[in-house]
Amino acid sequence: MKTVFTCGGASWNSVITLDEFPESIPQTIHHCEFDETLGNTGAGKALALSHLGFKTTFHALIGDDTLGKQVKTELQHPNLNLITDRDPQGTERHLNIMNNKGERISIFMNPSSDKPNIDYSKFEALINETDYAVINISNYCRNLLPICKALLKDIWTDLHDYDLGNPYHQDFIEAADYIFLSSDNLKDYKSFMEQQIKNGKKLVVCTHAKYGASAINEKGEWLNVPIIDAYNMLNANGAGDSFFSGFLYAYSKGHDTLKCLQYATIVAGLCINSSAIYNPKSTPDIIESEYLKHFQTL
Template identity: 45%
Template sequence: MPKPIVVIGGASWDTIIHLPTLPAPEPQTIWPDASYRTLGSTGAGKSLNLAALGNQVVFHTLLGQDAEARQVQDALAHPGLQLLVTETATPTEQHVNLMSADGNRISLFVQPPAEPDSLDWAPMQQLADDCQLAVVNILSYTRSALPWLKTMDVPIWTDLHDYDGTNPHHQPFIDAASVIFLSSDNLPDYRQTMARLINQGKELVVCTHGAEGATLLTATGEWLEQAAMPASQVLDTNGAGDAFFSGFLHRYLEGATLQDCLRAAAICGALCVASQSLVSSDLHPGQLA
């Protein structure tokens, strides 16, 4: 049986509200086009997409002792996904995402993620000892996993999301990772930031640009570009970046070329935005070959 992929950090129970446009900063009453509650956050999205592609996944997250925790666990039920939960006294992480028709978003962290003082990592260490790779998401609690993962010589991938090039919160993850994903949302000169990260010894850096595609830089200085794949429809852009990451990682572990990895990533992203879930029900490994 293939070794599992370890994913650490990031599951929430979210309220998604669709609006024609994002609200102006003024008092007003708004009638949404639609609203619903669903699974959210970056670790959940990566774990479900990877599992849908046939990978064995071990996912660690923090959950409260509440109804939202049970809903998160139910939503993460998948035969290829083993869920390890650390219960906290803090309620389960919850967001309210305001989504506009053009795909933009305002995320309100109405219940921020828990930040426990200490964690018992022993169960996760046992599973990580036989994993292919660890994906460590940039939550505060996951920082304490980085030292033992490095000691075990486990390859680490991370996703910096809307990193601005200077935020010190991201630095421990940058230092630990061999492969970095990020978006160009807050990076006017994203190529300069990518080159700087490669100069710090990274194997690959991938920068996503939403509907404008993605750019990859290798340790040897090779630049690759990937256009976004057309989506059949755009229902919900939440989780598209995590789907993109997962498609890339899946093909990378199969030994595909980097350009094929980018293409697979773009396919996963397009499928995700055509669904109201973090993973499309249409996603299967044959679509990426």
């Protein structure tokens, strides 16, 4: 069983789903789909990776409050070792407004602490023993980047909807060996990806929502995959984290980049077919069966 250490990003989210985003005028909306659920990038990756068979250690900041207890309850899986530090600001909360295209407006109603009082030395043994270090872009996680570097661990990171030149992401970009991001706010994503390969990255992967995903490897070779239309979208929350997890699952099996992208597309497709931030059906047996169904003739 391969091991993963990941950190940062666990929240309790209120999710409102509308057919279309409302116009920016005063109005009353009488009907919507509404849910309250576990959210955030670390939680999504931790659960998806655990279901895919990784022995996963996940560190998160969680408040000593009722919502924190709910978050911890949702983060239960035999393969998942949850480690927490108390966030004095309370459990992180988001309001996500979704439309029927899968687009999202995310409002951080209660963000996590940027500079929590944490003893970072406790992470050294966990990172040293893990097969894969996945460092999410929560602010406190940037302090784990030099630990990974000192231990000669490759860093996997997810920049999400990165906008070019945003200084917040720079530490993660410079430290990472494997970069994932979306093209939502990055029109010239190809130039950015090519530059990162020139800077010594081993792989850069960019998702394009309904237009699939692209990757460039350290040789400068480009690969593209479309989405799988067979998966109907119920909820797009967590799709990027599931894509990342599916890719890492295939990578851990020694598959080439194209096959990794295909597995990633399957896990993301199963995620959007679920109401949660991951799909509990995304187990190795199901994933392998789905791969044969969609790609065996290719």
